Amino acid sequence: MKTETIDLSRAYRLLNHGPAVLVSTTDGAVPNACTVAWCAPVSKSPALFVLAISDEHKTWANLAATRECVLNLPTVDALDALWVCGTETGHDGDKLGPAGIDVLPSRVVAPPRLACCVAWIEARLVETLVREDMSLVIVEAVAAETLPGVVDAHGHLDVARHRTLHHLGGSRFMLPGEVIDRA
């Protein structure tokens, strides 16, 4: 698969506009992925991201054990994969294979990339914040790539062609519309 490398200082621009992501992890034997709508960049350089992930999920257990994950960016073409990863548990074994969600090796980290996505941010865990009512992880990008042409020379996503998924709640999603520049 042909890919383009994204400078880590520009990795935040892959998620800056608020799309849902698929977070892939591994327990060393079985790869897993979960859907996360509650994700945002929190620093440009280092490239840090915050994600709210239930500490009861397999993803949390994998992240705590291996300290590595991949933030995979799906588009509307990957809606079925996003739905499976957001509604099925990873505690009962492999949910990716049976759903036909293919994985690819990552460059730096052990968890695989999801082939159905258009951009991949490989990351390492740097911080957790757990309260009774929520659990957060902060991860730092260590490699970022996209399919060719996903971003322009400024690192801006071409959302007209690569329609990211923005979760409105329940089963409803918003896709990108008009792009404007505030001159």
Add this chain to the structure above:
Amino acid sequence: MKTETIDLSRAYRLLNHGPAVLVSTTDGAVPNACTVAWCAPVSKSPALFVLAISDEHKTWANLAATRECVLNLPTVDALDALWVCGTETGHDGDKLGPAGIDVLPSRVVAPPRLACCVAWIEARLVETLVREDMSLVIVEAVAAETLPGVVDAHGHLDVARHRTLHHLGGSRFMLPGEVIDRA
């Protein structure tokens, strides 16, 4: 101004799709607001949100001192206000009045709402996380309202009519497009 009350357990749906917000605060004398693209819900009930805000900003100082803020939801009609609040500092005195950004009293908290926005989440500070490379706040909603018709009976935003701003980086923003349901 006629408004509709949003149940706090549904407040997350105002920001779930990744829009930029305007965070208003006060130091007790002068109201202030800053633009935050790095914001996400982190719990439905209690309604918690995480925001990345520089600890050098006036907004951070106000939040630390008063522990209150309002998350104001702008649409494309408020792009100029969003730009002013994202590019000018609050350390030099009132930046809202000179820019013609009107404020309205909040229901519960001391910081005002911004009149140019379509939804308002009044919130209190519950947690901070400061590292050398980033600073986060977690806030809890204590009241939420919208203009009439901004959300439907399920709490889903009507993004076709209320076009939220999704920051792609630099001066570029994405507006909402097609809405789909994953049946």
